Amino acid sequence: MSQEKREIVIPSQLLGDIKNIKAGRGTFVENGKIYAEVLGILNKNSNYINVTPLKGRYDPIEKDFVIGIVEEAMSSSWLVDINAAYPALLHVNEVPWDVDFGETERYLNYGDCIMAKVLQVDQEKKLQITLKDRNLYKIKGGQIINVEPSKVPRIIGKKGSMISLLKKYTKCRIFVGQNGRIWVDGDDDGIKKVINTIDMIENEALSYGLTNKIEELLKKEAKDVH
Amino acid sequence: MTITPSIKKEYLVNLAENGKRSDGRKFDEFRKISIETGVISKAEGSARVKIGNTQVISGIKMDIGEPYPDSPESGVMTTAAELIPLASPDFEAGPPREDAIELARVVDRGIRESELIEVDKLCIEPGEKVWMVFIDIHILDFDGNLFDAASLASLAALLTTNVPAERFDLGENYPLPLKEPPISCTSVKYNGVVVMDPSLDEEEIAEARLTVATDINGHLRAMQKGLNGSFSVDEIKKVIKASIDNGRKIQEQLYKSVGK
Amino acid sequence: MNDTEIKLFENGKRIDGRKPDELRKIKIEAGVLHRAEGSCYLEWGGNKVIAAVYGPREAIPRHTQNPLRAIVNARYNMAAFSVDDRKRPGPDRRSREISKVISEALENVILLERFPRASIDVNIEVLDAEAGTRCAGLTAAGVALVDAGIPMKDIPVACAAGKIENQVVLDLGKDEDNYGNADLPIAISPRTGEVLLLQMDGHLTLEEFDQALDLAIKGCHIVSDIQKKAITDKYQSVQGGTTQ
Numbered sequence: 021m022s023q024e025k026r027e028i029v030i031p032s033q034l035l036g037d038i039k040n041i042k043a044g045r046g047t048f049v050e051n052g053k054i055y056a057e058v059l060g061i062l063n064k065n066s067n068y069i070n071v072t073p074l075k076g077r078y079d080p081i082e083k084d085f086v087i088g089i090v091e092e093a094m095s096s097s098w099l100v101d102i103n104a105a106y107p108a109l110l111h112v113n114e115v116p117w118d119v120d121f122g123e124t125e126r127y128l129n130y131g132d133c134i135m136a137k138v139l140q141v142d143q144e145k146k147l148q149i150t151l152k153d154r155n156l157y158k159i160k161g162g163q164i165i166n167v168e169p170s171k172v173p174r175i176i177g178k179k180g181s182m183i184s185l186l187k188k189y190t191k192c193r194i195f196v197g198q199n200g201r202i203w204v205d206g207d208d209d210g211i212k213k214v215i216n217t218i219d220m221i222e223n224e225a226l227s228y229g230l231t232n233k234i235e236e237l238l239k240k241e242a243k244d245v246h
Numbered sequence: 247m248t249i250t251p252s253i254k255k256e257y258l259v260n261l262a263e264n265g266k267r268s269d270g271r272k273f274d275e276f277r278k279i280s281i282e283t284g285v286i287s288k289a290e291g292s293a294r295v296k297i298g299n300t301q302v303i304s305g306i307k308m309d310i311g312e313p314y315p316d317s318p319e320s321g322v323m324t325t326a327a328e329l330i331p332l333a334s335p336d337f338e339a340g341p342p343r344e345d346a347i348e349l350a351r352v353v354d355r356g357i358r359e360s361e362l363i364e365v366d367k368l369c370i371e372p373g374e375k376v377w378m379v380f381i382d383i384h385i386l387d388f389d390g391n392l393f394d395a396a397s398l399a400s401l402a403a404l405l406t407t408n409v410p411a412e413r414f415d416l417g418e419n420y421p422l423p424l425k426e427p428p429i430s431c432t433s434v435k436y437n438g439v440v441v442m443d444p445s446l447d448e449e450e451i452a453e454a455r456l457t458v459a460t461d462i463n464g465h466l467r468a469m470q471k472g473l474n475g476s477f478s479v480d481e482i483k484k485v486i487k488a489s490i491d492n493g494r495k496i497q498e499q500l501y502k503s504v505g506k
Numbered sequence: 507m508n509d510t511e512i513k514l515f516e517n518g519k520r521i522d523g524r525k526p527d528e529l530r531k532i533k534i535e536a537g538v539l540h541r542a543e544g545s546c547y548l549e550w551g552g553n554k555v556i557a558a559v560y561g562p563r564e565a566i567p568r569h570t571q572n573p574l575r576a577i578v579n580a581r582y583n584m585a586a587f588s589v590d591d592r593k594r595p596g597p598d599r600r601s602r603e604i605s606k607v608i609s610e611a612l613e614n615v616i617l618l619e620r621f622p623r624a625s626i627d628v629n630i631e632v633l634d635a636e637a638g639t640r641c642a643g644l645t646a647a648g649v650a651l652v653d654a655g656i657p658m659k660d661i662p663v664a665c666a667a668g669k670i671e672n673q674v675v676l677d678l679g680k681d682e683d684n685y686g687n688a689d690l691p692i693a694i695s696p697r698t699g700e701v702l703l704l705q706m707d708g709h710l711t712l713e714e715f716d717q718a719l720d721l722a723i724k725g726c727h728i729v730s731d732i733q734k735k736a737i738t739d740k741y742q743s744v745q746g747g748t749t750q
Contacts, residue, residue: 028738030652030661030734031657031659031660031661032660032661032695032696055659057617057657057659058655058656058657058658059652059655059741060655073655075653075654075655076655077562077563077655090249101249105564105621105624106564131251132251133251144573144622144623145621145623159253160253162257163253163254163257164254170655208264212270285554285633286585286588286634287552288552288634288636289634299540301539301540303585305585305587305588306587307586307587307591309592326595328585328595330629330631331558332558332629332631333539333541333542334541339597341596342595380586380587380592382587382592382595384633386539386556386631387539389540389541
């Protein structure tokens with residue numbers, strides 16, 4: 021297993037020189053020098069320096085799958101909270117139903133949860149989402165867990181390894197939104213286990229060998245029940 | 247405004263139908279309470295209380311002033327609460343709105359009606375000069391159940407308050423004369439289920455709220471029902487009993503924290 | 507600013523025993539609140555402040571939105587119990603002025619263009635006051651902003667210098683603030699040395715000003731190291747585990 025160096029950097033920390041390397045996400049350049057602009061993890065390879073933020077709201081990227089909560093139903097669109105700096109717009113043209121003008125409330129209302137996809141992020145950071153895709157729909161049942169968006173890759177794991185483990189041992193349906201919202205459905209105990217395990221992953225996200233540790237724990241709990 | 251997803255409400259309601267709460271507590275169980283006194287050096291008395299993640303600081307300041315005309319030989323007590331924007335994304339800056347005012351008045355009533363502060367011992371010159379006790383409650387982190395956290399912080403602060411006589415050349419400082427503290431316990435009702443010490447999630451879906459302040463003898467000193475739902479008489483009696491039981495436990499913890 | 511019995515200097519030492527260029531004791535802790543997106547608790551001498559950051563989020567009311575960048579709303583507030591004579595709750599003119607100069611200092615280092623139409627709300631509460639609350643507040647706000655994941659080009663830090671009995675000193679304490687001759691709080695961007703906040707009242711000759719500014723800047727750098735350590739302490743401990 022490759023030992024990625026997990027160095028934490030803070031804003032204004034000097035990372036390199038543009039003469040030798042390119043400045044990527046999470047950095048800024050001043051007088052030819054590259055600095056970190058955010059609290060995060062340093063990723064340095066031979067071409068780029070990036071900093072992955074450890075904290076902060078979701079930064080929407082087109083094609084990301086997200087879990088949204090409807091804030092407002094307007095005459096031909098809805099305003100949806102996706103844990104970003106701004107609410108996203110869902111237009112009636114972007115849903116699988118035939119919605120008449122002014123009839124939006126019949127389909128989606130304040131507080132409804134949806135699995136959506138980020139359609140567009142324009143220059144002014146105006147966001148649009150869509151429900152027109154396989155696997156996108158209005159959510160029924162289950163519970164929503166909130167985590168730091170930066171921890172989502174860890175919860176999914178390399179090639180989905182962590183999330184598969186969770187699904188296997190808790191027999192729950194789990195959907196992880198890139199925006200730090202996770203939907204879980206199953207029996208009470210299963211849901212509880214998922215919540216607790218995700219809590220642990222959040223707290224130890226940066227430690228090595230976490231996947232193995234979680235697997236051992238889940239295996240042990242399953243044995244204890246029998 | 248933070249929106250509560252509707253499935254969260256369904257989830258909590260379903261759990262409740264099976265006798266459970268989302269954090270595993272029993273219906274009449276409080277979260278972990280921590281009490282720390284003497285946290286503000288400028289205040290005559292102060293305390294920081296945490297119930298779960300809810301965090302409140304209460305500071306007591308004292309000054310000399312005129313008594314109320316209808317009680318010329320009694321000290322004066324006032325309570326103010328600030329729901330500062332620090333504590334929640336939904337708290338706005340500005341003059342206190344009704345929630346802050348209700349919070350302050352309910353805490354105030356619990357303290358006043360239990361005669362916790364012996365105001366007749368706070369007279370300096372009848373009709374002219376009395377001690378004034380200012381209770382200021384600052385919410386730092388809102389995660390459900392402000393009433394109990396605010397009340398407990400104020401009690402702990404009062405129990406460790408010293409009257410600043412020296413500053414006014416009135417002799418040596420001495421502990422604020424107090425009687426037994428009343429303990430406040432708050433419950434909320436959602437979908438026919440009543441739970442004590444509501445977490446933030448539970449407060450967000452609460453239809454009705456009941457705060458009961460009881461004293462060391464298990465007697466009632468103050469009550470307040472809030473929100474626009476309702477309670478049955480039976481539910482109210484159950485809440486009172488649970489409040490008396492929890493009140494006793496919390497009072498023990500309170501006394502321990504102030505060194506009694 | 508009046509003649510009193512208090513001697514602010516005795517045998518080259520100040521009332522609290524400090525040397526002229528010595529800071530009061532400072533303790534900083536990042537990420538102390540549950541609801542806030544970023545937070546910081548800071549003790550500086552007898553000061554106790556707590557700062558919390560929410561955002562970036564859509565600025566409301568809408569007419570305050572700037573279509574090109576985020577706005578910073580810093581709100582400095584003193585708790586009623588934080589001072590000797592109880593302060594009536596609510597912002598007074600002094601608090602509003604301090605809020606403004608702190609907002610402006612923070613706007614300089616935050617990468618505002620990333621978030622058009624948004625606001626970054628910074629709340630600073632002074633729980634216990636002992637001279638230099640605005641410097642303590644801004645310093646705490648800097649840490650809270652980092653803790654919230656706000657992109658910045660530097661972590662702002664503040665410190666004050668002043669003059670007591672014709673001697674320029676660093677970081678005025680309570681009595682020195684009341685009975686001294688001048689007070690100069692500043693905030694800088696430690697990476698570049700640029701001054702983001704500067705206020706002065708009292709009486710300083712040009713030479714004394716140079717000394718005071720120099721001293722305050724040195725103080726800022728010392729405090730900046732403490733800020734950075736508080737942040738790395740909080741997040742390094744999250745790393746846990748070693749190689750298996």
